[in-house]
Amino acid sequence: MDxxxxxxxxxxxxxLTTVRELMRLLPGEDIVYFGDTGRVPYGSRSKETIRKYARQDVAFLRTFDLKAIVIACGTVSTTALDLLxxxxxxxxxxxxxxxxxxxxxxxxxDAIGLIGTQATIRSGAYERYISALHPGARILSKACPLFVPLVENGRFHRGDIVIETVVEEYxxxxxxxxxxxxxxxxTHYPLLEEVISAYMGPDVTLINAGAEGAREVARKLEAQDALAQREQGSSRYFVSDSVEDFARLASIFLRQDVTGEVAQVDIGQF
Amino acid sequence: MDxxxxxxxxxxxxxLTTVRELMRLLPGEDIVYFGDTGRVPYGSRSKETIRKYARQDVAFLRTFDLKAIVIACGTVSTTALDLLxxxxxxxxxxxxxxxxxxxxxxxxxDAIGLIGTQATIRSGAYERYISALHPGARILSKACPLFVPLVENGRFHRGDIVIETVVEEYxxxxxxxxxxxxxxxxTHYPLLEEVISAYMGPDVTLINAGAEGAREVARKLEAQDALAQREQGSSRYFVSDSVEDFARLASIFLRQDVTGEVAQVDIGQF
Known part of the structure; x- marks a missing residue:
């Protein structure tokens, strides 16, 4: 127990799509979330900048006494996990x-598609892991740089010609x-699941990296007997830009109200 | 002379659309440019964050002995000019x-349209200036949050259904x-001039804020007898993210090669 x-x-x-899955799987856990809203997006930046930012994000989180850190970001996972x-x-x-x-x-x-940010695709990290696990796999990868701004602008609904055109193109x-x-x-792409699934057809299995990450955390904590023992955990949210803007959008991602549980951090100081 | x-x-x-106009009007001037590519975009961030970033940008530029500073950014101009x-x-x-x-x-x-980032429209700054100069004006304003990511992804050509749909919608x-x-x-929008002009029609005059800013600088320096006296000035470029990515894209904006004249800055330290 931890x-x-x-x-x-x-x-x-x-x-937050990962947080939602974590809360579903492990309702008793306390969660401290940091979203670098003052410097988002990461996926179009250089490897060096992503690593610098990720180190600062972890340095802030470590001001809390944590049992584990989850990188709920494809870009950081592919670009800075080893380092962190x-x-x-x-x-x-x-x-x-x-x-x-x-x-x-x-x-x-054996034909697997992979989509992510520019930094993620450039890293080749998914390809290395998939090839190691399944040597016969043919992996087609594609950077989708417009998906994050489209999702952050709420353009993820079926029938929206903008997102449907971009999905088809990619x-x-x-x-x-x-x-x-x-x-x-x-971890932004689960919001596009419906549009992508409609385009790719029902025979294509979509793998939600953020949700898979959450399941792995649950498995590992259980295996190490490190789960919390309480009915209902609590969550705190920290961001590097406006608390109000985050609280409003977070409710869409989490499908629950987080107003009052969000605070601002000067991440450049970490 | 200065x-x-x-x-x-x-x-x-x-x-850089402003820099291009400055170079055209004042070829003898030396220019030091800073682009905060490690924290772009600004237009979707809060007023407080934009002001903090703008102060750091100016603090870096002031490590050079300058005669003037030009805010070649609609978002910072509307949100932090007074302060700076x-x-x-x-x-x-x-x-x-x-x-x-x-x-x-x-x-x-007397019917004037205004488009800009979310921060610019929220500030009401253009409306205040236009109303003061032209009290009878009716101003229609609209935040266009997808224009910057679309431009930065090269989606500014006529015939591209994505940009044409978004232009029509806005x-x-x-x-x-x-x-x-x-x-x-x-200052990103001049790259959309052709698409916007085709949509709005030939009777609508487009005002390029960045180019107007450059003309104002030329007028003011001339009025103060502060122009440089040399045949050909030189330019130096500084960015907060990768030098290579900037050099490649800058050539599109400036229509000239800047490779070798770009250096990186840790802007969080200013």
Whole structure:
């Protein structure tokens, strides 16, 4: 048993899709979330900048006495996990390995699609994990730089010609290549699940990297007998930009009200 | 005569549209440019965060001995000009007042449209300047949050259904209201000039805020006898993210090669 909170961070709001899954699986856990809303997005930035920002995010979270840190961000998981794991004495977990495992398990045709930010695709991290687990896999990957701004602007509904056009443009090569499994390698993308699923068709399995990451956390904490023992955990949210803007949007991602539980952090100081 | 360089800054690349106009008008001037590519975009952030970032940008530029600072950013001009002008002993010039003057001069129907980032529209700054110069003006304003990510992803060409759909969505109320003048209140928007002009029609005058800002700088320096006296000035570029990514994109905005003249700055330290 370990009553300490789990730290979770992301470049902005996307990581809340992971928090939602964590809350569903482990309702007794306390969660401290940091969203770097003052510097979002990360996915279009250089490797060096992403690593610098991720280190600051972890330094802030470690001002709390945590039992583990979850990188609820595809970009940071692919670009800085090794570094963060090596530098910190508590477990640091990302979304890549669990998502790669789920994809390797799901595919029947061995043709796997992967979408993520520019930094994620550039890193080649998902490809390395999937190939190690499933050497025969053919992996088609595609950076989708417009997905994050479109999601953050609420453009994720079916029938919206803007998102439907962009989805078709990014995903048509994968559809033509007949992938049967598609890894949503960025924690913003679950909000596009409906549009992507409608385009790819019912025979393509979508792998939600953020949710797979949450399941891995649950498995690991249970295996280490490190779950909290309480009925209902509590959550605190920290952001680097306006608290009000975050609280409003977070309710969309989490489907519950977080007003009053959000505070601002000067992340440049960490 | 003043041989000192002019400092110019923006949240990212958009300000280069102002630099291009400055170079055309004042080829003898030295220019020091800072683009905050590690924290772009500004327009969706809170007023407090924009002001904090703008202060750091100016603090960095002031490590050079400058004769003036040009805010080549609609968002910072509308949100932090007063503050920056009060805090610095050298002239700090924005794009709002010159663009408002150009709009007041151009309109015949008194119906003026204004587009910009969320922060710019929220500030009400353009409306205040235009109303003061032209009390009878009816101003229709609209935040266009997707324009910056679309431009930064190269989606500014005619025939691209994504940008054309978004342009129609944002601008149809202005077209229906019969505005005859439209202020492009963000320095990214000149790259959309062709698409916007095709949609609004030939009778609508587009006001390029960044270019108007550059013209104002030229007029003021000339009036103060503070122009540099040399054939050909030089330019230096500083960014807060990767030098390579900037150099590649900057060539699109400036239509000239800047490789080798770009250096990186840790802007969080200022």
């Amino acid at each position: 009553q300490k909170p789990i730290g979770v961070f992301d470049s902005g709001l996307g990581g 794991a090596a530098e910190n004495p508590i477990p640091v977990m990302g979304v890549v390995e669990p998502a790669a495992r789920a994809a390797a398990r799901a595919t029947r045709s 995903l048509s090569p994968m559809k033509e290549a007949g992938v049967d499994t598609l890894v949503l390698g960025c | 041989q000192k360089p002019i400092g110019v800054f923006d949240s990212g690349l958009g300000g 002008a009060a805090e610095n002993p050298i002239p700090v010039m924005g794009v709002v007042e010159p663009a408002a003057r150009a709009a007041a001069r151009a309109t015949r129907s 601008l149809s109320p202005m077209k229906e209201a019969g505005v005859d003048t439209l202020v492009l209140g963000c």
